[in-house]
Amino acid sequence: MTSRLSAITWNTFREAVRDRVLYNLVLFVLLLVASAPLFSQISIGLEKLMLVNVGLSSISLFGVIIAIFVGIGLVSKEIEKKTLYTILSRPVRRWEFIAGKYLGLLLTLVVNAALMTVGFYVALLIFIGGLKKTDAMLLAAIYFILLQFMIMVALTLLFSTFSTPIFSAIFAFALFVIGTFGEDLKNFAAMSHGATKWLATAAAYVMPNFASLNVIAQVAHEQSVSAHLIIFNTVYAVLYSIAVTTAAVLIFERRNLK
Amino acid sequence: MNRSRKVTVICGALLLVLFAGSVMARRQVEKIRGKQATLEDVLYLPSGKTVKKLSLGYSSLLANIYWTRAVQYFGSRHLNSSSHYELLEPLLEITTDLDPQLIVAYETGSIFLSQRVPEGAGQPDKAAALVEKGIRANPTYWRLYFTLGFIHYVDRHDYKAAQEAFQKGSEVPGALPWMKIMAARMAEKAYDPSTATYLWKTIFETTHDPTIKESAAKHLLSLRADSEMDELERRAQAYYERFKVYPEEWSDLVRAGLLRGIPVDPNGVPYKLRLDGTVQVEDPKQLPYLERHGPKEKK
Amino acid sequence: MLAIEIKGLSKEYAVGFWKQQRRPALKSLNLNVEAGETFGFLGPNGAGKTTTLKLLMGIIFPTSGSATILGQDFLDPEIKRRVGFLPEQPYFYDYLSAPELLDYYARLSGVPATVRKQRIGELLGQVGLSDVGNKQLRKFSKGMLQRVGIAQAIIHDPEVVFLDEPMSGLDPVGRHEVRELIQSLKDRGKTIFFSTHILSDAEALCDRVAVIHKGELRGVGVVNDFRSSVAEKTEVIWLGANALGVVNDLVADPHITSDTVRATAHSSDLDRVLEKLRQQHAQLISVTPIHRTLEDYFLDKTREEEKESVPS
Numbered sequence: 116m117t118s119r120l121s122a123i124t125w126n127t128f129r130e131a132v133r134d135r136v137l138y139n140l141v142l143f144v145l146l147l148v149a150s151a152p153l154f155s156q157i158s159i160g161l162e163k164l165m166l167v168n169v170g171l172s173s174i175s176l177f178g179v180i181i182a183i184f185v186g187i188g189l190v191s192k193e194i195e196k197k198t199l200y201t202i203l204s205r206p207v208r209r210w211e212f213i214a215g216k217y218l219g220l221l222l223t224l225v226v227n228a229a230l231m232t233v234g235f236y237v238a239l240l241i242f243i244g245g246l247k248k249t250d251a252m253l254l255a256a257i258y259f260i261l262l263q264f265m266i267m268v269a270l271t272l273l274f275s276t277f278s279t280p281i282f283s284a285i286f287a288f289a290l291f292v293i294g295t296f297g298e299d300l301k302n303f304a305a306m307s308h309g310a311t312k313w314l315a316t317a318a319a320y321v322m323p324n325f326a327s328l329n330v331i332a333q334v335a336h337e338q339s340v341s342a343h344l345i346i347f348n349t350v351y352a353v354l355y356s357i358a359v360t361t362a363a364v365l366i367f368e369r370r371n372l373k
Numbered sequence: 374m375n376r377s378r379k380v381t382v383i384c385g386a387l388l389l390v391l392f393a394g395s396v397m398a399r400r401q402v403e404k405i406r407g408k409q410a411t412l413e414d415v416l417y418l419p420s421g422k423t424v425k426k427l428s429l430g431y432s433s434l435l436a437n438i439y440w441t442r443a444v445q446y447f448g449s450r451h452l453n454s455s456s457h458y459e460l461l462e463p464l465l466e467i468t469t470d471l472d473p474q475l476i477v478a479y480e481t482g483s484i485f486l487s488q489r490v491p492e493g494a495g496q497p498d499k500a501a502a503l504v505e506k507g508i509r510a511n512p513t514y515w516r517l518y519f520t521l522g523f524i525h526y527v528d529r530h531d532y533k534a535a536q537e538a539f540q541k542g543s544e545v546p547g548a549l550p551w552m553k554i555m556a557a558r559m560a561e562k563a564y565d566p567s568t569a570t571y572l573w574k575t576i577f578e579t580t581h582d583p584t585i586k587e588s589a590a591k592h593l594l595s596l597r598a599d600s601e602m603d604e605l606e607r608r609a610q611a612y613y614e615r616f617k618v619y620p621e622e623w624s625d626l627v628r629a630g631l632l633r634g635i636p637v638d639p640n641g642v643p644y645k646l647r648l649d650g651t652v653q654v655e656d657p658k659q660l661p662y663l664e665r666h667g668p669k670e671k672k
Numbered sequence: 673m674l675a676i677e678i679k680g681l682s683k684e685y686a687v688g689f690w691k692q693q694r695r696p697a698l699k700s701l702n703l704n705v706e707a708g709e710t711f712g713f714l715g716p717n718g719a720g721k722t723t724t725l726k727l728l729m730g731i732i733f734p735t736s737g738s739a740t741i742l743g744q745d746f747l748d749p750e751i752k753r754r755v756g757f758l759p760e761q762p763y764f765y766d767y768l769s770a771p772e773l774l775d776y777y778a779r780l781s782g783v784p785a786t787v788r789k790q791r792i793g794e795l796l797g798q799v800g801l802s803d804v805g806n807k808q809l810r811k812f813s814k815g816m817l818q819r820v821g822i823a824q825a826i827i828h829d830p831e832v833v834f835l836d837e838p839m840s841g842l843d844p845v846g847r848h849e850v851r852e853l854i855q856s857l858k859d860r861g862k863t864i865f866f867s868t869h870i871l872s873d874a875e876a877l878c879d880r881v882a883v884i885h886k887g888e889l890r891g892v893g894v895v896n897d898f899r900s901s902v903a904e905k906t907e908v909i910w911l912g913a914n915a916l917g918v919v920n921d922l923v924a925d926p927h928i929t930s931d932t933v934r935a936t937a938h939s940s941d942l943d944r945v946l947e948k949l950r951q952q953h954a955q956l957i958s959v960t961p962i963h964r965t966l967e968d969y970f971l972d973k974t975r976e977e978e979k980e981s982v983p984s
Contacts, residue, residue, distance in 0.1 A: 122779040126765075133767040196763050201824055204729045204757035204834075205780045206749045210380065299438050301403065302445040320396050327402045344405045351398035358391035365384040368377060371732040376747055377733075 119207055120215050127219020128226075131185055137227060139177050144234050146173055151242040163243050167253065167335040170235045175260045175331070177231070178224050179267055179291055185223070186271025187283035189216045190363075194372050203372075210364045217272055217360050224264045232257055247337075255340040259328040262352035266323045267291065269359035276366045290323060297324035323355065407449070421470025428471065436472030439464060443478070444582075447485045451492075451584060458494035461486060465503060469510075479507030480520050481582045487528040492588055497528035515552065516579075518542025522555065523572050535559050566664075570596045594639040595662035602644065602652040602666040605636055609650040619650040673743070675832050675863035676705040676728075681737035683723055697723045699887045700737065705865055707742075707831075710858050712878035712895075713867035714970060720887040721867035722760055725836050729757050741832060753782050756825035760836040762817060766810030770801055770820050773809060774827050781828035795823045800849060814841040822853060833857060835866035839873055851877065875966045883973040890973035898966045905962045906942050909934045912954035919945050936962065 131137075150169055154162040190213070193199045202212065232254075239246060270290055274283035293300065300322060304315035328348055330340050428435045443464040450458055465482040468475060485493050487500030504521040511517065522538035525531045536559030543552035558568045570593065577589035608631045612620045615629065623646055626632040636644050642655045654660050657668040683698040698720045705711045715721050726732045728739060730747050739746040742754055764773055774792045783791065796802050799819035804812075809820065818841055825833055838854070839847045854877055857864055868874055874881050875895060883890040908923070913931050920926070922945050923935035937945045939961070949956065 118782075119780050122776060126776055130765065130767055197759065198763055198765055200726075200729070200731055200759040201757060201762065201764070201777065201821075202780065203731055204752060204755065204759075205777065205828075206752040206782060207780050208749050210384075296438060298403070298406070299441055302441050305445065306441065320399065321392075324399055324402070327399075327406050341405060344402065347398050347401040347405060351395055351402055354391050354395035354398060358388055358395055361384050361388045361391060365381060365388065368380050368384070369733070372726075376745075 116208075116211065119211050120218070123207070123212060123215025124218040124222060127189070127216050128222045131220065131223040134185075136181055136185060136223060137230075139181065140227065140230055140234070143173055143177055143231050147234065147238045151238060154242075163239075164335050166238065166242060168331060170238065171253070171256055171260070171331045171334070174228055174231045174235065174257065175263065175329075178228055178260065178264050181227065182220065182224060182264055182267040183271055183284055183287045183291075185220055186268055187275055187280045187287065189220060189272050190275040190367065191278070191280055191283070197373065199372060209368050213272065213276070213360065213364045213367055217268060217363075220268050220272070221265060224268065225261060228257065228261060228264070249337045249339075252334045252337070252339055255345060256330050256334045258345070259330055259340075259348060262348060263325055263328045265352050265356040266294075266325070266359070269356040269363070270323065273359050273363040273366070276363045276370070291325070294323035294325035295329070297322060297326040299326070324351070328352070421467040424467055425471050432471045433475075436468050436475050436478075439468040439471060440475060440478050440482075443468060443482060443485075447494075448584065454491045456490045456495075458485075458490075458496075461494050462496060462499050462503075469503070469506060473507075473510035476507065476511060476514060476517070477581070479504055479511075479517055481580065481585060483507075483520055483524060484576075484580075484582075484585050487524045488588065489528070497524055500524050501529065501534075513545060513547070515542045515545035515548040518545065518548075519552065519555075519575065522559070523576065526559070526572060527569060530564065532559060532563060566596055566600055591660075592662050595660045595664070598638050598654060598660050599663055599665050601636065601638070602654075602663075605644060605646075605652045606650060608632060609646065609652065613650060619648060620646065621648070622646060673707050674704050674740070675707040675709070676703070676711075676739070676741055676865060678703040678724075678728075678739040679737055681724070681727060681739055682735045683720075683727060683732065684735045696887050698727070698734075701884075701889055703882060703889065703892070705863060707863050708861050709879045710854070710864040710877055711866075712874035712881035713865060713884065714869065714871065714874055714881050715867070715884040716869060716974060718886075719884045721884060722836055723887075724884070725757070725759075725834055725867060728834065753828065754831045756828070756830035756833040758821045758825040758833075758835045758838055761840060762821040764809050764817065764820060764824075767808060769806040769808055770796060770804050770812075770823075771806070773820065774823060777824045778827045783828050791827060791829075795827055798853065799823045815843060815846045818842055818846065818850070822850065826857065830862070832863045832865065835864065837868055838866055839868065839870060847873075871966050871970055881966070883970055885974045891969070893969060895966065898969055904939055905936050906939050907934065907936055907958070907960045907962055908942075908945060908949075909957040909959075910949055910954045911957060912949075912952060915949050915952035915954035918948045918952055922948075932957070 147166075147170060151162075151166055154165040154169075193202075199212075203209070235253075236246070236250075239250065267287070271283060271287045274286050278286065297319070300319040301316075304312060304319045307315050327344075330344075333340060424435065425432045443461060446464060447458065447461055461482075465478055465486065468478045468482070472478075483500040483504045486503065487493060487495075487497040489495050501521060501524050504517055504524065508514075508517045508521065518538050518541055522535045522542065525535035525538055536556055539552055539556035539559050542548055543556050555568075555571070558565065558571075573589050573592045573596065577586055577593060580586050580589065608626060609620055612626055612629055612631055620626050620629075623632060623635045623643070627634065638644055638654050638660065640656075640659050642659070645653045645655055647653060651666075653666055653668070654663070657663065678701050681698060681701040682696070685695045685697055687693045687695045701720075701724060713721050713724065723732070727734050728741070728746055741751050744751040765776075768776065771792050774795065775788060778788045778792065793802075796804070799822055801816060801819050801823070804816070809817065812820065818838070822835075822838065825835065835854075838850055842850060851873065854864060854866070858877070864877075866877075875898070878895050880892060880894050882892045910933055911931055913928050913933050916923075916926055916928070916933050916935075919935075919937075922941045923937045926933055926935040942959075946956070946959070
């Protein structure tokens, strides 16, 4: 089982790389290099703040875009192109296929983010001139971004199992926006009454919560991130992602292919 | 078929368990974030104007979101009888920068701001400034003058400013006639309980916010209690003048024909008659807004 | 021992806007294939051949019925270690090279790492692709892809091989090579189940064939039976259309072109027909015995439908 899983994971990663997904790193570096000198011109004393904001937000945004663009085709492309035929004729379980695809895309995003992090720290060194102890907190923010990727990949994968790429992209983007306002959704729910309150609260919990995973503002102001938050966010992201992936397996398991 | 059904059942059960677990974890996260003042990003935003630019045309929607955050922020602290509402004013500023026509933010938000701690943020000056901002952006909405006058009168005790507010408001086309009446009453330029009662009554009737409505109700009860106690003290004084001693119990006054029965406060609890003829409530916590007969009052 | 046992396998599709109509793609198929047999699955396009294979591979799920492969439930993933499949017009990951694809598939089929590399090299040689190097599959021609397809079907040395139209898209040289490959698999004792609409291939390679038409199994026959040397009918061609009247009741399907007549006679009536034609001074052009072929059997089985169907 692990051999098959790792084979599918690795192949999915390989496909993304050969699809030139990692070229976005070039864009990222260009962005940092181009914008960094501007920061000191916009506001003295806030260069680091702006660099951290731009850098971390880019790592997050680029990753989410890749998660969506690659994720929507993870399963649907294989069904469309019938490349699944020769996979399913082998001792591969359908759930292994889904899990492998998930891990492969996640691996791609992690590698991508890791490389971006290196570039980001280099930018910090060059433009700010040195690292402080508090800069370790930046890693916490990046870790949360990875947790965000875990959830996004699971969601796009889920859509990919039953929807066409266009609709998957729309749904995924919509969920990303909704998730960004996750805490506000809870507030809306809390302010309603009766049956609406129950429905709204249920909906708020079904939607992903990216708001709590965004500590970019905090770390930009060199505030620390509590260990408790790290632990519980990890638990949340892991459980939620696996739940969504399980739903994807459920759909794919009984699906008649073309 | 059996294999697939087995997988379906396992997946279904797994899905429920995992989701439930994720909900529990999320609640913990929200609790932790709550402690960390989730809205600190509000402080970090340079200004509402910048947010408006960043909102890419969705500023009205964003204003709604920020207003909801303000209400939630205020509500959760209010529930815990907190005395710190530092982020309320920045939140309201951003909300009204994003959508200057969001009247409710001025009307309700300013009252959240102006009321005394712990009922509100205890920042009546800032509240007045907020309402004035609202008036500038919405000159035809005369009700904001009412809110302004209310704040000046009740929380800032600036009776001249209150009168000016009601006066200006009554001049706006479409303003209801009682604005003029209120302006006239304000001309007294001194505190008058019946004016305060009228103001709070209007608030009670017009507000949509349940917290403010509750607060108005409490104020109205306290105002009634205050004036009732004024009257009761006058009757006690009358007793003293007649009998050269203060009454010991309410029944004394009843026997003297000065009262028809045992007087009860608006909560139905009998008033306390003290030996020096002053009157107080049994449980001051039930009537927290007494102005003349509060627990600190000692003759 | 039965390599493949299919019992009442059916597939219905729900069609129509509200999915209320049922279109049967396969109607209760019952079929057995012995181990070591090469079995041909024949039928016109749309008969249900590919549907059957997709059902057996677990790509689609049956409405009812069951099947076993090598004694195990056909949906058991483990049995797929011993099964190979070449789909019709296969499409593979075009960003991979042929060795990479075979390595990936070999891993998924459980081929141990120690023998993988060697076997890939061997197989590429066997299908005539030893010099493709690291060229990505997106640059392969149709014929080359077909060969890769065959290679991936047998990379893990399965006991049962399913081939869906293995000759499709191949030029005559390619077809010849594939035929040789199938023959060599046959010689090694593999069970081969292949679907095709090209009867000559089936005739050349298969032990038995089944004819399927409009989702129904029409018949199963032994190929050798069709190669009987006894000619039941004879084709007679002569010059002299006026002679037709004399032999009209003894011949069938007469075709007249100018003065030439072509007709079929039962072998038992042949002597009498020839005698009568001679009496009429007709000039014989040719007398050819007609052997019943697989094609006849096929057409026979697929034509029955038309006769039986009652117009509504």
